[in-house]
Amino acid sequence: MGAADLNQRLANLSPAKKALLELRLKQNRFHEQTIPRRPERDSAPLSFAQQRLWFLNQLEPESPAYNESRAYRLSGVLGVAALQRALDQVVARHEVLRTNFVSVDGTPTQVIAETRSVELPL
Numbered sequence: 020m021g022a023a024d025l026n027q028r029l030a031n032l033s034p035a036k037k038a039l040l041e042l043r044l045k046q047n048r049f050h051e052q053t054i055p056r057r058p059e060r061d062s063a064p065l066s067f068a069q070q071r072l073w074f075l076n077q078l079e080p081e082s083p084a085y086n087e088s089r090a091y092r093l094s095g096v097l098g099v100a101a102l103q104r105a106l107d108q109v110v111a112r113h114e115v116l117r118t119n120f121v122s123v124d125g126t127p128t129q130v131i132a133e134t135r136s137v138e139l140p141l
Contacts, residue, residue: 060131061130061131062123062128062129062130062131063128063129064128064129065120065128065129069120069129070127073120099141103136103137106137106139107136107137110134110137111134114131117131117132117133117134117135118132
């Protein structure tokens with residue numbers, strides 16, 4: 020079903036059905052189903068999957084086995100300042116991009132760095 024079909028079906032609903040749909044949508048708000056933010060902290064224990072990757076890295080440091088690379092060709096004028104702001108916002112919102120695994124007393128731990136500007140070499 021396309022967006023046009025959905026819009027047409029919604030437009031054809033009776034007032035009673037529109038009211039019922041609105042009530043159901045209010046009861047099932049998206050933000051109530053999101054994962055809650057964890058408390059602010061500088062470090063956190065590793066998940067089981069992270070522990071596995073950390074262990075494999077200890078066995079074979081510098082292995083590119085889990086690296087993925089992508090290249091994109093852009094054409095036209097690049098708004099360098101806008102790209103810089105966008106990258107900085109992504110890094111600020113996703114602490115996984117600022118996280119390092121370090122060994123603290125022999126236990127791997129996530130250490131989350133403060134938000135900082137992304138280096139964008141030109």
